[in-house]
């Protein structure tokens with residue numbers, strides 16, 4: 187029996203994780219956390235009977251407590267805020283913590299979960315983008331495994347199995363190119379949030395869908411791959427593959443390229459992370475390779491999709507710079523979704539914020555969170 191906590195259980199990855207767990211009788215959900223969706227977390231709690239649930243807002247936690255007190259689940263502990271997240275991340279008896287939060291809020295609970303020696307199944311790429319060296323050092327120190335849930339990183343991880351003795355020549359990180367693939371800067375100025383949210387292949391949360399449209403998502407994934415697999419960023423090549431069938435690949439010294447294919451379905455990487463090193467039969471749709479037609483691969487347009495170059499720049503600078511890139515991006519994407527800024531203002535704001543920042547090359551978790559706050563505030567001032 188494997189006991190898990192799901193941080194961010196009502197989001198896109200969270201709900202799919204719950205669905206996957208529903209099919210596995212040997213996975214037991216001990217804790218669930220959500221942002222503000224108390225209706226859904228209430229349903230999940232009634233179905234899976236965890237020990238602990240938590241939501242961000244204190245008042246909403248009280249409403250939830252009140253509601254659950256009238257059900258058979260009155261014994262479930264209800265918490266709120268960062269305190270609740272950390273408690274769910276470090277709960278006694280939990281083996282694996284699924285981190286599927288949105289953005290930098292995932293850093294602290296992941297850090298604490300590692301210190302409590304919990305295995306991490308990581309969907310929140312921002313955790314490694316901002317806190318890469320800190321999180322991976324801590325994981326190494328405590329002998330904690332970080333299993334990727336991001337589809338590309340799961341593909342790379344799968345392609346690395348059985349090859350620990352072999353040198354990597356290159357990681358091929360595939361990108362769908364998003365809804366604006368092929369477009370140029372001029373025509374991107376006036377695209378709307380609705381157009382940007384219309385992703386061709388993947389159905390995801392709003393923040394990551396905008397990141398896919400700007401290609402910042404791929405930039406963040408380059409940084410994530412660097413930390414997960416301990417490879418130099420120059421060895422990570424982004425390749426645009428609009429069909430999203432090859433989820434990424436590893437090229438070895440001898441020129442052999444080993445990749446993982448499948449239909450775009452996050453439930454596959456979620457299952458693999460939960461049952462690793464085993465694979466389980468499931469009822470998900472399967473790839474019919476004869477129906478796929480042709481698979482195409484092209485170089486990314488780094489000039490138009492400047493967010494991708496900014497991410498490479500941030501990780502090459504190192505230290506706290508990726509945290510600042512990520513913070514500025516979260517603020518800019520939020521402003522774009524609210525209609526406050528244009529699509530091409532997103533890279534502009536990030537670039538300005540990075541340009542104004544003095545990087546710290548060695549840092550504590552406190553300094554990392556300060557860098558994050560600095561990036562947010564600076565980006566907000568530019569928007570105003």
Ligand code: MG
Pocket residue numbers: 336337338339407
């Ligand atoms: Mg991905």
